[in-house]
Amino acid sequence: xxxxxxxxxxxxxxxxxxxxxxxxxxxxxxxxxxxxxxxxxxxxxxxxxxxxxxxxxxxxxxxxxxxxxxxxxxxxxxxxxxxxxxxxxxxxxxxxxxxxxxxxxxxxxxxxxxxxxxxxxxxxxxxxxxxxxxxxxxxxxxxxxxxxxxxxxxxxxxxxxxxxxxxxxxxxxxxxxxxxxxxxxxxxxxxxxxxxxxxxxxxxxxxxxxxxxxxxxxxxxxxxxxxxxxxxxxxxxxxxxxxxxxxxxxxxxxxxxxxxxxxxxxxxxxxxxxxxxxxxxxxxxxxxx
Numbered sequence: 001x002x003x004x005x006x007x008x009x010x011x012x013x014x015x016x017x018x019x020x021x022x023x024x025x026x027x028x029x030x031x032x033x034x035x036x037x038x039x040x041x042x043x044x045x046x047x048x049x050x051x052x053x054x055x056x057x058x059x060x061x062x063x064x065x066x067x068x069x070x071x072x073x074x075x076x077x078x079x080x081x082x083x084x085x086x087x088x089x090x091x092x093x094x095x096x097x098x099x100x101x102x103x104x105x106x107x108x109x110x111x112x113x114x115x116x117x118x119x120x121x122x123x124x125x126x127x128x129x130x131x132x133x134x135x136x137x138x139x140x141x142x143x144x145x146x147x148x149x150x151x152x153x154x155x156x157x158x159x160x161x162x163x164x165x166x167x168x169x170x171x172x173x174x175x176x177x178x179x180x181x182x183x184x185x186x187x188x189x190x191x192x193x194x195x196x197x198x199x200x201x202x203x204x205x206x207x208x209x210x211x212x213x214x215x216x217x218x219x220x221x222x223x224x225x226x227x228x229x230x231x232x233x234x235x236x237x238x239x240x241x242x243x244x245x246x247x248x249x250x251x252x253x254x255x256x257x258x259x260x261x262x263x264x265x266x267x268x269x270x271x272x273x274x275x276x277x278x279x280x281x282x283x284x285x286x287x288x289x
Contacts, residue, residue, distance in 0.1 A: 002082065003020075004031065007097060010201050020280065141167050
């Protein structure tokens with residue numbers, strides 16, 4: 001059995017995954033794009049270390065911060081881990097809110113290796129100019145990818161330059177059928193409660209030492225690693241570089257987290273056949289039903 005507990009940030013997904021894993025003899029696999037990185041703890045809201053002692057957790061804290069871990073690498077890692085656990089008869093819970101990463105591994109996405117191209121011209125552009133270039137090349141992807149998601153904008157342009165085809169046309173050629181028998185679950189929550197949870201979590205992160213965590217990583221790695229573009233890190237780093245006062249970063253993290261949660265909700269509604277659950281008992285009943 002493979003189940004996915006997904007949806008926006010701050011739903012208590014890690015807590016739910018642990019509770020359910022104990023009930024159904026399952027092991028847990030990370031479905032978050034940033035919880036794979038070492039040294040990043042508070043800002044990515046990794047499960048507490050004691051959870052790892054209670055139930056085996058996989059694909060957490062195994063990538064160096066200065067390695068640009070790709071969606072293609074995640075696809076390979078997740079599929080290998082799924083196949084390994086299924087061969088032992090274990091049930092599997094994939095937990096996290098990185099919907100595209102999860103979908104890439106559970107559906108028949110094909111990441112082809114393309115020739116290397118010089119991206120220096122585009123890497124020098126600001127976000128708005130870069131996004132305008134993408135709109136000229138691939139209007140469909142420009143509507144999908146947010147202007148500030150610089151990595152994905154650059155990747156869409158790189159795909160076109162290296163293959164001669166737009167990302168949209170390549171995506172349209174793939175049927176994207178599921179390759180595993182899997183069920184997707186999202187906790188029901190109203191928007192006001194979700195936003196309240198997000199605000200409280202950011203406050204707690206600061207109490208736990210988020211600012212010091214980011215300062216230490218910035219001192220060690222600078223602002224270049226993709227990992228440090230995660231919400232909660234990039235806002236503090238930009239403040240450290242003098243773009244705005246450091247005390248403004250906290251409210252900006254809350255705002256960006258709320259906006260990200262909206263995008264996560266939109267993605268799961270359109271990309272997965274989700275079943276909503278009210279609480280852990282309701283989820284357990286729906287899994288067994």
